Amino acid sequence: MMSRFSKMHGLGNDFVVIDARQAPVAMTEARARAIADRHAGIGCDQLIVIGDAEAGDQADVSMLIFNSDGSEVEACGNATRCVPLFVGKDVLIRTRAGLLDAKGVDGGASVDMGAPRFDWDAIPLGYPMDTLTMSASWEDLPAPAAVNVGNPHVIFFVEDLDAVDFERLGPLIEHDPLFPARVNVNFAQVVGPQHLRLIVWERGAGLTRACGTGACATAVAAIRRKLMAGPVTVSLPGGDLEIDWAPGGTIRMTGPATHVFDGEADWDRF
Template identity: 85%
Template sequence: MHGLGNDFVVIDARSAPLAMSEARARAIADRHAGIGCDQLIVIGEAADADVSMRIFNADGSEVEACGNATRCVPLFVGRDVTIRTQAGLLDARLIDGGASVDMGAPRFEWDAIPLAYPMDTLTMAASWEDLPAPAAVNVGNPHVVFFVDALDGVNFDRLGPLIEHDPLFPARVNVNFAQVVGENHIRLVVWERGAGLTRACGTGACATAVAAIRRKLMTGPVTVSLPGGDLLIGWTPRGHIQMTGPATHVFDGEADWSRF
């Protein structure tokens, strides 16, 4: 499945629970020797929701949230669902061509991002090279957002991993490079923690829209244009984030489990 080109191997573990290790997730995600994906998604049972969702990045690390994958879950199950994730309980409902998801409330406290030490997260007293001071937002996973004048001049491959692994971010961080291109319209490129450059990042779009509204750059709802397409993000201060966008089922298949 994929959401705007952010692609997933989705495994149904509701009737047959499975053990997933970092090494196994990395092997499945390998595009040359495995199946290939940005993230591996395991759908299981949950005591307090319709289903649970575990998320593993291409490097094998397990993470708390993935917005594009969340939109795929109701399409995978075939109906509106509540989803238990490490980031909390999410509501996802089917719409024509995709899904709309209540992503919960963002957090801005420095230790909720988390950062290594106290700092204002709206305009951080930190930057890298000639990038402007960023904002930090936790939307179930940690994000840092840079609003730049032009995306074309940014070296994503160099700055992305440099910032992701900076000691300021003890849990590492997703790095968002954003350009305001119109009224309530942002162009966005995301260096995703554990996956690198991606065609789309749903939580990155949420974090960036929230940061733009907090900085009074726009009021929303915000159209976020990623390399893979557009997401619509709605948020009002002290409210929940609503993310709406496409989800696509590509194919079903079988594989020899022992190969991984």
Template identity: 85%
Template sequence: MGRFSKMHGLGNDFVVIDARADAVGMTEARAQAIADRHAGIGCDQLILIGESDKADVSMRIFNADGSEVEACGNATRCVPLFVGRDVTIETKAGLLDAKAVDGGASVDMGAPRFEWDAIPLAYAMDTPAMPVSWEDLPAPAAVNVGNPHVIFFLDDLDGVDFERLGPLIEHDPLFPRRVNVNFAQVVGDNHIRLVVWERGAGLTRACGTGACATAVAAIRRRMMAGPVTVSLPGGDLLIDWAPGGTIRMTGPATHVFDGEADWSRF
């Protein structure tokens, strides 16, 4: 039997498995089965915490569809709570620093990337305001914050068909590794309302990397200066970034319960 914790960051929920003592052979099919909300445990992402020779721990991230991805901001905030102390974390997106704060954690998410081939895009173009769009959406921005994001700044989010537009854009050939799709609305000084169609997971209550990418895109377009409050359906995140620096994300992380499971049954 293997132990796991159910955790969430603003309702973006995770099954977190400690693989440091007992290795878990994770495949796409197994991750998908564990994430299934009807026949499995249920989660937006499955998180494997492992040993690292570069940091305190390593973190692998699997979306609900079984695909392994590079980064997950909400999950990163859960790691110091899961481990029980401030930690450095080795991820496919690089080394991250996570510190516990009252009710959650503050994470240095590293520096954003803006080059077209770092997003990545299928061909060269400007990324602050891409010369492309879909239907009547405005020209988006693209940012890589460890994983790829495209951001649309809209006058009004109400009435947007996220469930139709999200997968249409996620799977567009312009994005060879698919993309996370952010629909944003400026609602006040340094305040953004955000809905995210997450690559491999669909609509989620919150997306930490999406909040980071959206705040960075807004600051880069000189729409506002940091720190930026990003309001997602699950709650608020505080994102701070200045050009040339790294992104600091602060927000809640919650431990829900612990459990045991036989991973060979998935």
């Protein structure tokens, strides 16, 4: 059966967004990986399935998220900003990470990403430790912080971002046994009183032009370490996001979302 999809992106982090509200789509790891393949499929960093919310749920729609390797993940900030543009209105979205409130703004969306979590077993880590300054590091990287913003992140604040070997260190850290659910790896440099540069090795996707949850986690870690106060501008290779958070509150992420084209596909062919 043919069903509608859109190709969208947030700061170059690109998505195939499938509308499963009228025609349900059975998504498997193998099917998601085939659709995401840039040579034999449609091609994307993440595959997004938009469905109806369950009866009695206060959400307007549901969202499932699959990385390009086929693994399902709990949250994706850049994809969440695309949902009000895809649906055509402000929406409350049910995700594996909980409810997310996304409102359209000029050129994109603003999303309440919920409250960050810092307990070691909420990240999760393999054993107890302080997540503000972890008693673990890799090679000559400084001691990182860890934050869960619906998915797990580890954040390294470095002096010179351009000197980091992301492609070697990213997968090494992502798959370290310290992180039983694997982890998104963020390398950040403070470049101003409320300004960070960020490169993200994304769990299940590798280096990405932008990672919304990574920007959220990194800004939160910077505020917790008193490196700066919010709102924080986070500059990624694909562009800038504004992240605002105060201790005890929820995270507000604001940034662009772009519709590229619409199409139809028979998912049984993948």
